[in-house]
Amino acid sequence: MYQIPRGTRDFTSSEMQKRLLVENKIRTTFKKFGYNEVQTPVFETLELFTAKSGEGIINEIYSFQDKGGRDLALRPELTAPVMRMYIDRLQMEPKPLKLFYFGNCYRYDRPQKGRYREFKQAGCELIGVDTPEGYAELISMGYKILENIGLKNIQLNIGNLNILSAMFKKLNLSEDKQKYLVPLIDKSMFEDVLVALKDFKINPNVAAEFIDILTTNDFKKISEYIKEDTTIKEEINNLNKVLDFLKNSFKIKNFNIKISIVRGLDYYKGIVFEIEAPTLGAEKQLCGGGAYELIPSFGGSQTPTSGFAIGFDRAIIALETEEYKFPVEKLDIFIIPVNEDMVNKSLEIAETLRKNLKVDIDLMRRGISKSLKYASAINAQKTIIIGLKELEEKSVTVRDMNTGKQEKILIEKLEGYLLK
RNA sequence: GCCUGAGUAGUGUAGCUUGGUAACAUAUGGGACUGUGGAUCCUUUGUGGCGGGUUCAAAUCCCGCCUCGGGCCCCA
Numbered sequence: 001m002y003q004i005p006r007g008t009r010d011f012t013s014s015e016m017q018k019r020l021l022v023e024n025k026i027r028t029t030f031k032k033f034g035y036n037e038v039q040t041p042v043f044e045t046l047e048l049f050t051a052k053s054g055e056g057i058i059n060e061i062y063s064f065q066d067k068g069g070r071d072l073a074l075r076p077e078l079t080a081p082v083m084r085m086y087i088d089r090l091q092m093e094p095k096p097l098k099l100f101y102f103g104n105c106y107r108y109d110r111p112q113k114g115r116y117r118e119f120k121q122a123g124c125e126l127i128g129v130d131t132p133e134g135y136a137e138l139i140s141m142g143y144k145i146l147e148n149i150g151l152k153n154i155q156l157n158i159g160n161l162n163i164l165s166a167m168f169k170k171l172n173l174s175e176d177k178q179k180y181l182v183p184l185i186d187k188s189m190f191e192d193v194l195v196a197l198k199d200f201k202i203n204p205n206v207a208a209e210f211i212d213i214l215t216t217n218d219f220k221k222i223s224e225y226i227k228e229d230t231t232i233k234e235e236i237n238n239l240n241k242v243l244d245f246l247k248n249s250f251k252i253k254n255f256n257i258k259i260s261i262v263r264g265l266d267y268y269k270g271i272v273f274e275i276e277a278p279t280l281g282a283e284k285q286l287c288g289g290g291a292y293e294l295i296p297s298f299g300g301s302q303t304p305t306s307g308f309a310i311g312f313d314r315a316i317i318a319l320e321t322e323e324y325k326f327p328v329e330k331l332d333i334f335i336i337p338v339n340e341d342m343v344n345k346s347l348e349i350a351e352t353l354r355k356n357l358k359v360d361i362d363l364m365r366r367g368i369s370k371s372l373k374y375a376s377a378i379n380a381q382k383t384i385i386i387g388l389k390e391l392e393e394k395s396v397t398v399r400d401m402n403t404g405k406q407e408k409i410l411i412e413k414l415e416g417y418l419l420k
Numbered sequence: 421g422c423c424u425g426a427g428u429a430g431u432g433u434a435g436c437u438u439g440g441u442a443a444c445a446u447a448u449g450g451g452a453c454u455g456u457g458g459a460u461c462c463u464u465u466g467u468g469g470c471g472g473g474u475u476c477a478a479a480u481c482c483c484g485c486c487u488c489g490g491g492c493c494c495c496a
Binding site: 003052076105111263281288309339368373374375383385399 | 421455456457470486489490492
């Protein structure tokens with residue numbers, strides 16, 4: 001016996017069936033929004049990822065040298081590969097460019113529920129668009145994908161990094177001080193933020209107001225707070241439009257403004273969002289994304305980009321937690337030859353019916369009783385019993401496995417009978 | 421990488437405190453019932469995560485490791 005590597009999983013056919021179902025629902029939704037699927041390699045040059053996220057990530061990814069001494073890495077995410085592909089091959093495509101993808105990703109993390117070393121991401125990139133309606137469509141698509149796969153209990157939060165910066169600016173906080181605060185804000189440790197602001201000699205009332213704005217869900221209050229900053233005016237107007245589109249055009253009611261959303265790395269700009277499943281505990285984030293700037297640092301020409309990624313495995317776990325009823329795989333027909341002499345004719349009938357139906361046949365020469373039991377176990381909808389008595393009348397017996405009712409059907413009329 | 425809990429046939433469980441024949445259900449393969457029995461009955465297969473220690477004797481006690489959970493770090 002060999003053990004499966006830590007943090008990886010096998011998927012049995014019943015698990016695959018659920019996964020494929022969800023994957024296809026996601027795919028369908030992407031396509032309905034005009035997105036087209038792309039695929040990139042599972043491994044890339046290590047540099048692609050260090051360029052994007054810094055040398056620090058080497059500790060958290062699977063990297064190796066190939067036989068030619070090249071530094072390579074299993075992809076830890078898909079935005080960088082897709083951007084590489086865009087710069088390689090797609091820069092001259094008509095804009096906007098709407099790309100989506102599915103792919104296994106690899107991270108050297110401590111596994112937990114909803115967190116694996118090999119995991120699957122679904123996601124998309126929107127290239128060439130920076131209008132409010134573009135961002136609103138992107139966010140609502142993320143929300144609707146999760147809704148369409150059957151999730152009931154999800155929460156959408158929207159933030160904006162430019163607004164957060166403007167708030168820092170208003171308090172005259174240095175880069176260093178911001179860098180100290182950002183992780184605390186990200187983790188919603190507002191008590192600690194308050195303590196830090198006190199250390200930074202910020203007036204307690206001003207600090208309290210700052211926290212209030214970070215935690216409020218009231219957009220008017222936020223825009224009021226930074227209204228003197230004229231450089232941010234357009235950002236605020238645009239965000240306001242995005243929220244308006246979400247509410248009135250896309251009919252999404254339950255979202256929160258959450259200025260404290262930071263998202264990991266530096267390349268996010270402006271609007272950011274995340275969707276979480278409150279039922280999931282520590283690893284509850286299902287979807288995250290926003291506007292980002294990556295193309296110039298990869299050597300392409302400046303174009304607005306945004307996108308999001310969905311944690312596919314977490315979405316499945318969330319569905320299971322909500323006790324979503326996945327449909328059971330069914331077999332249309334199971335054929336039972338009564339004895340060895342009937343095998344020939346039975347195979348022939350199976351072959352004919354397979355043109356239009358999912359058909360299985362007893363290959364173990366078992367008796368009727370055991371075969372019926374097997375047919376029941378594999379969820380066959382009907383069984384066809386083929387024996388001498390029937391064949392003499394050019395017929396077979398068709399048994400409905402749900403009702404137990406049987407009928408004798410002429411072989412020439414069998415296909416029509418089963419398809420009706 | 422850190423703290424913490426848990427690992428018993430394919431699956432679900434009992435036994436562990438107080439060391440003494442590994443048990444039950446279900447599943448799997450075969451058979452009986454002369455072609456309706458999706459049943460019933462008989463039978464077969466298969467188990468202590470791995471390694472070491474204590475002991476006459478370890479599923480049980482001790483140590484290390486592995487894996488899976490809960491919580492951190494991180495979360496692109």
